[in-house]
Amino acid sequence: MVHKSDIEIAQAHTPRPITEIAQVAGVDARYLELYGNWKAKVDYRMLRETDAPDGKLILVTAITPTPAGEGKTTTSVGLADGLRKIGVNSIVALREPSLGPVFGIKGGAAGGGYAQVVPMEDINLHFTGDFHAIGAANNLLAAMLDNHIQQGNALGIDPKQITWKRAVDMNDRQLRHIVDGLGGKMQGVPREDGFEITVASEIMAVLCLASDINDLKARLARIIVGYTYAGAPVTAADLKAQGAMAALLKDALKPNLVQTLEGTPAFIHGGPFANIAHGCNSVTATRMALKLGDYVVTEAGFAADLGAEKFLDIKCRMAGLHPSAVVVVATVRALKYHGGVPKAELNHENLEALEKGLPNLLQHVNNIRNVYGLPCVVAINAFPTDTKAELDLVEEKCNELGVNVALSEVWAKGGEGGVALAKEVVRLCDQPNDFRFAYDLEDSIEDKLNAIVKKVYHGDGVILTPGARKQMKQLTDLGFGGLPICMAKTQYSFSDDPALLGAPKGFEVTVRNLKVSAGAGFIVALTGDIMTMPGLPKVPAAEKIDVDENGVISGLF
Numbered sequence: 001m002v003h004k005s006d007i008e009i010a011q012a013h014t015p016r017p018i019t020e021i022a023q024v025a026g027v028d029a030r031y032l033e034l035y036g037n038w039k040a041k042v043d044y045r046m047l048r049e050t051d052a053p054d055g056k057l058i059l060v061t062a063i064t065p066t067p068a069g070e071g072k073t074t075t076s077v078g079l080a081d082g083l084r085k086i087g088v089n090s091i092v093a094l095r096e097p098s099l100g101p102v103f104g105i106k107g108g109a110a111g112g113g114y115a116q117v118v119p120m121e122d123i124n125l126h127f128t129g130d131f132h133a134i135g136a137a138n139n140l141l142a143a144m145l146d147n148h149i150q151q152g153n154a155l156g157i158d159p160k161q162i163t164w165k166r167a168v169d170m171n172d173r174q175l176r177h178i179v180d181g182l183g184g185k186m187q188g189v190p191r192e193d194g195f196e197i198t199v200a201s202e203i204m205a206v207l208c209l210a211s212d213i214n215d216l217k218a219r220l221a222r223i224i225v226g227y228t229y230a231g232a233p234v235t236a237a238d239l240k241a242q243g244a245m246a247a248l249l250k251d252a253l254k255p256n257l258v259q260t261l262e263g264t265p266a267f268i269h270g271g272p273f274a275n276i277a278h279g280c281n282s283v284t285a286t287r288m289a290l291k292l293g294d295y296v297v298t299e300a301g302f303a304a305d306l307g308a309e310k311f312l313d314i315k316c317r318m319a320g321l322h323p324s325a326v327v328v329v330a331t332v333r334a335l336k337y338h339g340g341v342p343k344a345e346l347n348h349e350n351l352e353a354l355e356k357g358l359p360n361l362l363q364h365v366n367n368i369r370n371v372y373g374l375p376c377v378v379a380i381n382a383f384p385t386d387t388k389a390e391l392d393l394v395e396e397k398c399n400e401l402g403v404n405v406a407l408s409e410v411w412a413k414g415g416e417g418g419v420a421l422a423k424e425v426v427r428l429c430d431q432p433n434d435f436r437f438a439y440d441l442e443d444s445i446e447d448k449l450n451a452i453v454k455k456v457y458h459g460d461g462v463i464l465t466p467g468a469r470k471q472m473k474q475l476t477d478l479g480f481g482g483l484p485i486c487m488a489k490t491q492y493s494f495s496d497d498p499a500l501l502g503a504p505k506g507f508e509v510t511v512r513n514l515k516v517s518a519g520a521g522f523i524v525a526l527t528g529d530i531m532t533m534p535g536l537p538k539v540p541a542a543e544k545i546d547v548d549e550n551g552v553i554s555g556l557f
Contacts, residue, residue, distance in 0.1 A: 078410020
């Protein structure tokens, strides 16, 4: 049997006009801004002008990622379709893919198989231009900052203490560390500089956490771009940049409405990475979905120690959201990888390796239930090579923790393959929960870092380099000590060492840099060797992407 690729499945499907999807979702036509036949933006005024009660919020997260894949977005889409199959009014709210991974390792990032959002090619490439607007706003601020220094530097900005970087939505290691302003007096002030990938820009976090246009402007104004020679922070407001930046972002702030292959309404908006940013779709899109759906399925990037931790400790705290249930996605293949099996041998039954890898899943599940107080179900993303003995072992170990397991067959069967998971999610949503955070905002920065490392990663604690300790004192003295923490950490391990698979113990996490994102409203802690600008692999996915004379794109997985 020949399997169709994700893009072939998507291209063989005829989507419904987006105006019909808007009607299914309950979006009044006066709030709809069409971007062709299959995409639309929904005006955020809708949130001000509705008094509908909120639906139930379901977070989809996963085990620690491996090269074997987990299928978090695929499961999210299939679950939303499965909920509709059992007669529930569901909506899915996802992040927009970054061009970096699309052309790098992952290829497309809009779900897979028969659990996808469409138009898949548009979503994966330029979509409605949100990322371009974010990059433009980021780089406008950078240009105004350097121009201020060039034009006399009335604020006394120290070029060696500039923290604001330029941004481009591409994996481009060549731009991590650069020197610019070369070429003479009229070409700018020479200084060391660098680029971040757009999804790591604080503007992305600001857009995703802003509650409305006024909040967006206020957050933009608070962004710290560097420090003066006297050590005082310099903000975007000091440069009078926030108004122009907000003007660039006014349409990007509006959530994008698309659909799944089965016609379930889907909001796709914002896309910060969860290893270097907070990893969730926008608050505006989530709130909009909650007003329109009885059940809203959303995801947070990478594993539960990154995306779910930030979704719960940052996004839910800031936006006043209260999740009703959590889905932890795993595959038998990935668990065997955590148990020491090489990728090439994952198709063979190996109960011993599976048992060795299972602690990774169980630790994520334990965190959701006991650290955050939320009900949880494990979704096993099915592969044809999974054996009954392997699936039974996963179920047995999860049941020992009081957690049910649902086999998810959404890649192959769409919503029908998500019905069992949907029924368990509905059951969990009807249970009361004791949602709480991993730390209190009143805790010191070091105590918050330790709480995350000890409670969520199950490590021994945090080590602050001398530079990070100095930054911690500076940030506390400036009044930022009460902000939540956004950990920038490898996605491949609970620890800051990507080689430590499974559920390691006896490790410490090294924080080498602490930086305030005053507009987003959190402190970024850079751990290990994590970088905010990825590079392309030896064989980039871009080499396989093409377009024919009819404009049909191929190679997006």
